[in-house]
Amino acid sequence: MSVLAVSGLGKSFGAVRAVDGVSFAVAAGEMLALIGPNGAGKSTCFNMLNGQIRPETGRILLGGRDITGLPPRRVWRLGVGRTFQITATFASMSVRENVQAALLSFHRRVWRWWRPARGYFAAEADALLDQVGMRAQGDRAAGVLAYGDLKRLELAIALANGPTLLLMDEPTAGMAPAERVALMALARRLAGERGIAVLFTEHDMDVVFGVADRILVLDRGRVIAEGDGVAIRADARVRAVYLGSGATSGGH
Amino acid sequence: MDFVVVQALTGLAGASSLFLVAAGLTVIFGVTRVVNFAHGSLYMLGAYIGWSILTRLPRDPAWFAAGVLLAALATAALGALLEMGLLRRIYRAPELLQLLATFGVVLMVQDAALYLWGPDELTLPRPPWLRGFVAVAGSRFPLFDLVLIGVGPLVLGLLWLLLARTRFGVLLRAATQDREMVAALGVDQTVLFTVVFALGAGLAGLGGVLSLPDGSANLHIDLDVITDAFVVVVVGGMGSLPGAFLAALLIGELQAFGIVLLPKITLVLVFLVMAVVLVFRPHGLLGRPQAVARGAAEALALVRPAVPALRWLGLAVLALALAAPLFAGPYLLSVLTEMLVAVLFAASLHFMMGPGGMASFGHAAWFGIGAYAAALATHALAAPMPAGLLLAPLAAGAAAGLFGWFIVRLSGVYLAMLTLAFAQIVWAVVFQWDAVTGGDNGILGVWPARWAGDPRVYYLLALALCGGAAMLLRRVLYAPFGYALRATRDSPLRAEAIGLHAGRIRLAAFALAGAAAGLAGGVFAYAKGSVFPTYIAVGHSVDALVAVLLGGVQTIAGPVVGALAYTALFDALLTTSFWRFKLGAFIVLLVLFFPAGIAGAAQRLWERGRPA
Ligand SMILES: Nc1ncnc2c1ncn2[C@@H]1O[C@H](COP(=O)(O)OP(=O)(O)OP(=O)(O)O)[C@@H](O)[C@H]1O
Numbered sequence: 001m002s003v004l005a006v007s008g009l010g011k012s013f014g015a016v017r018a019v020d021g022v023s024f025a026v027a028a029g030e031m032l033a034l035i036g037p038n039g040a041g042k043s044t045c046f047n048m049l050n051g052q053i054r055p056e057t058g059r060i061l062l063g064g065r066d067i068t069g070l071p072p073r074r075v076w077r078l079g080v081g082r083t084f085q086i087t088a089t090f091a092s093m094s095v096r097e098n099v100q101a102a103l104l105s106f107h108r109r110v111w112r113w114w115r116p117a118r119g120y121f122a123a124e125a126d127a128l129l130d131q132v133g134m135r136a137q138g139d140r141a142a143g144v145l146a147y148g149d150l151k152r153l154e155l156a157i158a159l160a161n162g163p164t165l166l167l168m169d170e171p172t173a174g175m176a177p178a179e180r181v182a183l184m185a186l187a188r189r190l191a192g193e194r195g196i197a198v199l200f201t202e203h204d205m206d207v208v209f210g211v212a213d214r215i216l217v218l219d220r221g222r223v224i225a226e227g228d229g230v231a232i233r234a235d236a237r238v239r240a241v242y243l244g245s246g247a248t249s250g251g252h
Numbered sequence: 253m254d255f256v257v258v259q260a261l262t263g264l265a266g267a268s269s270l271f272l273v274a275a276g277l278t279v280i281f282g283v284t285r286v287v288n289f290a291h292g293s294l295y296m297l298g299a300y301i302g303w304s305i306l307t308r309l310p311r312d313p314a315w316f317a318a319g320v321l322l323a324a325l326a327t328a329a330l331g332a333l334l335e336m337g338l339l340r341r342i343y344r345a346p347e348l349l350q351l352l353a354t355f356g357v358v359l360m361v362q363d364a365a366l367y368l369w370g371p372d373e374l375t376l377p378r379p380p381w382l383r384g385f386v387a388v389a390g391s392r393f394p395l396f397d398l399v400l401i402g403v404g405p406l407v408l409g410l411l412w413l414l415l416a417r418t419r420f421g422v423l424l425r426a427a428t429q430d431r432e433m434v435a436a437l438g439v440d441q442t443v444l445f446t447v448v449f450a451l452g453a454g455l456a457g458l459g460g461v462l463s464l465p466d467g468s469a470n471l472h473i474d475l476d477v478i479t480d481a482f483v484v485v486v487v488g489g490m491g492s493l494p495g496a497f498l499a500a501l502l503i504g505e506l507q508a509f510g511i512v513l514l515p516k517i518t519l520v521l522v523f524l525v526m527a528v529v530l531v532f533r534p535h536g537l538l539g540r541p542q543a544v545a546r547g548a549a550e551a552l553a554l555v556r557p558a559v560p561a562l563r564w565l566g567l568a569v570l571a572l573a574l575a576a577p578l579f580a581g582p583y584l585l586s587v588l589t590e591m592l593v594a595v596l597f598a599a600s601l602h603f604m605m606g607p608g609g610m611a612s613f614g615h616a617a618w619f620g621i622g623a624y625a626a627a628l629a630t631h632a633l634a635a636p637m638p639a640g641l642l643l644a645p646l647a648a649g650a651a652a653g654l655f656g657w658f659i660v661r662l663s664g665v666y667l668a669m670l671t672l673a674f675a676q677i678v679w680a681v682v683f684q685w686d687a688v689t690g691g692d693n694g695i696l697g698v699w700p701a702r703w704a705g706d707p708r709v710y711y712l713l714a715l716a717l718c719g720g721a722a723m724l725l726r727r728v729l730y731a732p733f734g735y736a737l738r739a740t741r742d743s744p745l746r747a748e749a750i751g752l753h754a755g756r757i758r759l760a761a762f763a764l765a766g767a768a769a770g771l772a773g774g775v776f777a778y779a780k781g782s783v784f785p786t787y788i789a790v791g792h793s794v795d796a797l798v799a800v801l802l803g804g805v806q807t808i809a810g811p812v813v814g815a816l817a818y819t820a821l822f823d824a825l826l827t828t829s830f831w832r833f834k835l836g837a838f839i840v841l842l843v844l845f846f847p848a849g850i851a852g853a854a855q856r857l858w859e860r861g862r863p864a
């Protein structure tokens with residue numbers, strides 16, 4: 001059974017139909033890339049999946065359970081981790097504390113008033129940081145990290161609840177090409193080892209074709225193609241959108 | 253029916269006056285993003301200047317109109333000076349510092365007006381034409397009020413023409429929507445901002461001078477007016493002129509009918525309307541969400557455990573505090589007790605405003621509720637002191653929990669305004685509910701239990717309660733709850749995305765801070781033996797704010813250091829003449845040159861040369 005099954009998802013902002021009847025499914029251990037030109041509706045899809053935006057139409061099933069319209073914190077409790085296109089971390093905390101904060105919430109230890117938080121789940125946090133190659137920077141302030149490191153930290157945070165579904169919105173933006181490949185290889189490995197379903201967006205096509213099992217192409221809110229790398233590369237409509245003939249891409 | 257018509261007209265006249273002040277405030281905010289606390293002071297200056305001009309002019313309508321315009325222009329000029337001297341230096345500062353600096357101006361203007369015009373109310377001798385009436389629905393309606401009714405829409409119309417039909421208006425609208433774009437257009441923003449500020453100040457001055465025929469120039473109108481103006485601007489939506497007009501109509505009518513039908517609870521009604529509007533429309537009736545809250549994510553210091561040297565220093569201070577009864581006399585002990593109260597009051601505000609990111613301009617409400625709870629327990633219930641001291645934090649915490657429900661869903665300026673409005677309501681209730689609270693006279697004879705009557709014993713009790721509670725708050729900040737609270741401040745988005753219920757966490761922090769402030773109020777009540785409405789006044793809320801900022805909002809030791817320094821400074825100033833002016837100047841200088849506070853500056857010195 002698929003971890004995530006989405007049908008007929010739709011959302012408008014005023015006159016802009018940001019997402020228009022999108023349906024797809026992701027299986028455990030599978031990596032699905034959501035690609036498309038700027039403004040295609042990728043982030044809006046992510047925001048609906050993790051509950052940040054309420055969809056106007058459609059249903060979202062997580063492990064067969066309807067999670068449409070649940071707030072982000074509930075969705076997260078059901079095992080969905082996410083990273084943001086524009087990183088969102090806690091600037092007044094160290095790298096390790098950022099992960100600890102997520103772990104405190106996951107283990108339901110937030111309403112504790114006495115014992116210092118540094119003593120909670122430090123080892124677990126370090127293990128997560130180790131996975132993304134950030135352990136050495138554990139004591140640094142998150143507010144001063146380089147952008148690529150922030151993205152890595154976000155991934156560690158997103159893994160803190162042992163997710164069954166991982167949503168990564170442009171996880172490698174701001175990284176050097178070698179770093180991108182390494183990070184996506186890590187995601188690939190996690191997906192395989194733990195059976196995590198991964199949905200990600202990415203502008204670097206080499207990365208996409210390198211790691212994705214399947215690719216979904218969005219343009220102006222609609223799915224225009226779906227398939228593996230070979231099929232997508234050969235798709236005429238996709239080529240039109242990406243090679244930028246104004247007629248099909250809507251002139252972004 | 254006639255009654256309804258006349259009251260409705262009175263409401264319209266009131267709405268016009270409200271709109272004049274609110275329009276200036278909202279225009280200034282729309283362009284400069286500064287919430288100008290001193291707007292009421294400009295209104296007050298308009299009234300005083302207008303009085304000085306109009307009493308020297310012939311008394312016919314043409315001269316009156318000329319005098320009114322002249323007073324408005326003079327206020328506009330003062331506004332321009334204020335902008336050039338202070339405001340333009342703090343456009344990039346956090347909102348709270350801006351509010352505080354302009355509050356410093358409020359204090360300075362109060363003493364300046366006292367010096368120039370004296371303490372007495374100044375009324376305008378009214379010539380016959382100003383005292384005229386017209387017949388409306390069978391009753392007599394003041395002619396001047398009818399004129400006022402016309403002024404509001406007239407000013408709205410003129411502003412609209414200015415905005416829609418002139419190049420200045422185009423620039424102004426562009427600046428309201430996108431400041432960077434205007435900068436990119438090569439427009440000199442400095443001049444634009446000064447002109448806008450002068451325009452807003454002129455509107456305030458106009459409002460002030462037009463209030464003379466029905467009222468007077470006095471030293472209280474600044475704070476009365478600014479509270480009303482804040483309510484109108486917040487209800488209308490910050491930066492929206494039509495919103496301000498709509499809200500002025502709403503509030504004006506509410507006040508006109510409220511005064512007659514429910515005189516005691518008009519203020520409460522106004523607050524309720526504001527709360528309801530903000531719950532359903534968090535940015536006011538016609539306001540739009542602000543792009544990004546400034547100063548939110550950047551420049552946040554890490555919270556680390558105190559370094560050993562600081563721990564030793566803290567222990568030394570504690571030892572000294574414990575030993576104080578051995579060497580200090582009763583007077584010094586009472587000063588020290590007050591300092592302990594100030595420390596807890598500041599620490600409780602810091603708790604919600606530093607790590608919690610909820611800057612309150614009405615923190616004195618909880619302090620006052622605690623103090624009155626203790627006093628009423630002693631008087632009405634004849635409860636022993638320990639019960640009073642227990643009731644104080646409970647009552648304040650419960651009130652904070654209740655109103656926090658409205659408040660914590662807002663942020664930034666809206667949150668500060670709503671806390672201010674709420675504190676004003678508490679103040680008004682206490683002030684007006686003579687039978688229970690003693691009104692202006694307060695409640696006297698709230699003395700400690702016999703065993704704590706000795707100043708040395710009561711001092712030690714205060715040390716245990718205030719010092720202990722402040723330490724507890726500090727402890728909570730290092731505990732998981734404190735981290736969760738900071739998480740909701742640093743990134744609400746990420747906090748929700750890791751399963752944190754931001755609303756609940758903020759509410760808990762708000763109630764806890766309120767309870768701690770209430771305890772401070774309770775301890776203070778027994779220390780002084782009396783409670784007064786001034787405990788809840790805006791000035792007292794600002795005391796806590798200044799203490800926190802003086803100490804440094806980003807450091808955990810800040811509120812303690814700040815409260816001690818501020819109490820010492822305040823006691824020294826209070827005995828001198830024109831202490832308000834000096835205090836105001838001090839606040840302004842603090843914001844301009846010392847925004848990180850004493851502890852912040854000390855921390856920076858300490859960390860210099862050490863690896864981060
Ligand atoms: N909060 C919002 N308000 C109004 N319009 C929005 C909002 N969020 C997105 N949009 C619009 O919806 C459309 C889809 O935006 P979205 O951010 O989902 O695109 P995207 O595929 O993630 O683009 P990018 O590659 O640039 O990140 C765009 O036209 C965008 O302008």
Ligand SMILES: [Mg+2]
Binds near residue numbers: 043044085169
């Ligand atoms: Mg996007």
